[in-house]
Amino acid sequence: MRFELLGPVRGLRGDEELDLGSPQQRLTLAALLLAEGRVVGQDQLIDILWADTPPKTAANVVRQYLSRLRAVLGAEVIQSVAGGYSCAAETDVADFHRLLAAAAQAPVTEAHTLLRQALDHWRGEPLAGLPGLWAQAQRTRLTEARLVALESRFDTDLATGRHAEVIGELSALHAAHPTRERLSGHLMLALKRAGRQAEAIGVYTETRLLLAEEFGVDPSAELAAAYQQVIASEKPPPASAPVPRQLPAVTTDFTGRAPALTTLAGALRGSGALPIAAVSGQGGVGKTTLALRAAHTAAEHFPDGQLFADLGGAGAEPMTPEAALASFLHALGHAEPPDGLEERAALFRSTLADRRVLVVLDNAADLRQVLPLLPGSPACAVLITSRVRLAGLAGATHVDLDVLNLDEARALLAAVAGEERVAAEPQAALDLIGACAFLPLAIRIAAARLAARPAWTLGQLAARLADERRRLAELRAGDLAVEACFALGYDQLQPDLARAFRLLAVPNAAALTLPMVEQLLDTPDAEDLCERLVDLNLLQSPWPGHYRLHDLLRVYARSRPDDEMVQQMALLRLCAWLKGSVVSAIRLAAPGHPVVEGLDQGVGRRFAGLDEVTAWLDTSMEAVLSCLDQAIRLGKGDLSRMGALLDMLAVLRESSTDYRPHVELLLAEAERRGDEAAQAYARSLLLIGVRADG
Known part of the structure; x- marks a missing residue:
């Protein structure tokens, strides 16, 4: 079975085209296919399908789409995993990028053939007929990738003497994209080599006038440099000049990174400036x-x-x-x-x-x-x-550059530790990669330790890495160490940045919003500090006002010396703000509900309407629950009020979240403390079911 996305979305089993259903259903499949095996969360699918206006039944509709797709494709094609869904299948997009990566590493003649094969996968407008802003964004991205591939192919055309053959195609593309300066440079060079220098100069003149007329700007340095190449004679280098070859050797077990290699290859062969x-x-x-x-x-x-x-x-x-x-x-x-x-x-x-x-x-x-x-x-x-x-x-x-995807991470592990060992313990391999948080250095170190210890199993090393307190110590091999690598960046931080970095690692939450960060850091400069850490690649910002730490950076930050009381107070400030926000939400969503009796909102977000409540819960639920669990384990606060908080969340989110593990943790802590009131509250929640479908 394979899928085509570079045109109308199609699914093929052999020569048979499958019925993929409505445009919305095909959009759901396209989102999973373009994730290339990575997990796509249910909330993310809802955003893709409906953007800012999802219906109240959105979650159920998504499940219906997935159920219908599984009925057509087979249950094994779309996997349910923690937090979402994944689909690892053959696509023309993957083939396109694979051929581009091969071309980037091939001699120029072979690269020309590979680039032509890659471009042959295109059947028209990508994702044709799919609705929505996300689909349009993907169309734009894929179309840009095709243009970059075409530009790379023109590089090989010119390098192999095909300048006369491509003038017509280049002219048409230049007419369609008159301000795309790399295409202009290609056309100018092709015309010059074909003995048509006056026309090449004319391309520059027309482009210059168009830029002035439409944008009020002069030609860029790149286009001006291309013009200089057209009118100048090429000078050969001096025969006696030294030719340095200083590149260090590249690792033989290099894996993945095909899109990045393609981008770099095109950039380094660029014309112009x-x-x-x-x-x-x-x-x-x-x-x-x-x-x-x-x-x-x-x-x-x-x-x-x-x-x-x-x-x-x-x-x-x-x-x-x-x-x-x-x-x-x-x-x-x-x-x-x-x-x-x-x-x-x-x-x-x-x-x-x-x-x-x-x-x-x-x-x-x-x-x-x-x-x-x-x-x-x-x-x-x-x-x-x-x-x-x-x-x-x-x-x-x-x-x-981001961390590796799952296939790349597994390939690196197998390349260093041995394919047979990895194939023999597939689950342990996944656990080990997860403990390394997909970071190439960490995976390479773990694999090198396995290679040096043939008697070890992957499961044994994964178990050693499972303990967060010793994980960094385990990720050392010879001169390589994850901790030393992170220290190079951390040791250069100014005191305010170092403090922010450590405090951001205190919550277990995968992602934090700016208001949460402000509670943690307790400073008006919270956003500035976060953005500076993002610039230093010590913090990620997946979209404005949202921040997250790489898992191993969180482990490293927690290993740095800090005042335990300062960290506890930071977590309690955040928990108090989250509690107040949930109280505000339940009073708006369910006014008069008995669960909020006697609870003061205190600090926390105020909501203008139910839409704001829903949007906030969509982005903050994981943080609320993880911080609540931490506060329970910390042994601080009123356990009965924490139970009330879980009760409120269940009312707000109905069946979308399973709260049983959190209530069981609350019960265990209440039993440890001998808090009979909290024990009774927790048992009542478990008895009635803290999830609407239970």
Whole structure:
């Protein structure tokens, strides 16, 4: 069975096309397929299907859609997992990206064939006929991916002498996308090589006039540089110039990252101004490994050499730009580089002016460290890695690297530890990957420990990693250690950021909203502190006003020394705010309900209407319950009031959540304390059922 999304959504079993139902039902399937095996939560599906106006029966409708799809596709195709659903199936989108990744690593002739095969998967507008903002956003994303693939294919067309063949296709695309400057550059170069320089100049002139007329701007630096290439004669590099080959070896067990490799390949082969690609992400996510794979793949396009420098940006003493330039100039044949940053930077740019060199700057600290190391020639390219997003790099292609998906994580584990061992213990492999939170460094370390200990089972190591208190100690192998990697970033934090980082790890909640963060940090600068941590890739912001810590970063933050009383007070402030918010919600949703008698709202959110209550519960329920559980385990507060809070939540959410585990925890704590009133309350909740369908 396979599915097609690059056109109307279709499901095929052999040659038979399956009936996938209504547009909304096909939209549900498309959302699961585009997640590529990752879990899609029920609330997320509701947002995809109805955006801001879901019906009250939305959850039931989603379940009906999934039930009908399973009836057509087979029950095993769509899996129910904790918190949502997943569907790992063959799609033309996956095939498209797989071929692009292969092309990014292939010689130019083979890459040309692979890119054509990838583009042959397209049958028209992707997700054609599917309604809604989410589907439109995916159409835009996929269409952009197709245009990038076309641009990469034009690179190979021009590199293999097919300039005359592609002029017609390029002309049509340029007419459809007249302000897409990479296409303009391709068309200009194809025309020039076909002996039609005047027409190439005409393309530039028309584009310049269009930009001025429609946007009131001049041509970008990229387009202006492409124009200079059209009117200038190419100069060969000096025959005696040294050709540095400084790239470190790439790991043989590299896995996954196909979309990122495709993006980097297209960026490094770009025409126009100096191509720059910047990879950012948290420590241990695999930035250097990815960059080296991309650099080795692109090396054939830079015959005059490849320069590499580890700038040490995450450490206490990063390399100065002067020192990096001295190293580069030595490699380029200058035995005695001049003194001074400006003099060295000028000589560096002059040396590379007529050469095609790839410069890889690993582990950059900030923009000030990078800017003096940029060549001036558009024939060169620069690839940068950094823990911070270098947003000020004009014209750069940015790749924000996240953790591995499940298939990539399993492939890495198998590549290092051995496929047979992983296949023999599939559940233990999943547990181990989960304990590593899909972080490549952690998975590599765990796999290396298994490889060095043939007698260990995956289950034994997974059990050792299950204990949060010893997890970081277990994730060490030789010179590799997750804790040391995280420490490089944490040790550079200013005191206010370090405090915020530690306090954000106090709740067990997977995600926190800004009002929750404000209660935790107890400072008017809470949002600013969070955004600064996001910029440093020590915190994630999946959408504005929402924050979450990577699981291993949470473990690391909790391992840092801190005042236990400060942490408890932070958690209690948050719990008090959440309790007040729930009281406010139940008074609005069920006025006069006896469960709120005698409960003061205190601090907490005030709601203007039921829609606000529903939206808040959709984003905050997990945080409310996890913080409540923590408060119960902490042994603080009135247990009967905590039972009332669970009772209120059950009234508000009806059958959408199972509260039994939380009530059982409350009962166990009440028994431990000898609190008979709380025991009676908890038993009554269990007796009547704290879930409407129970």
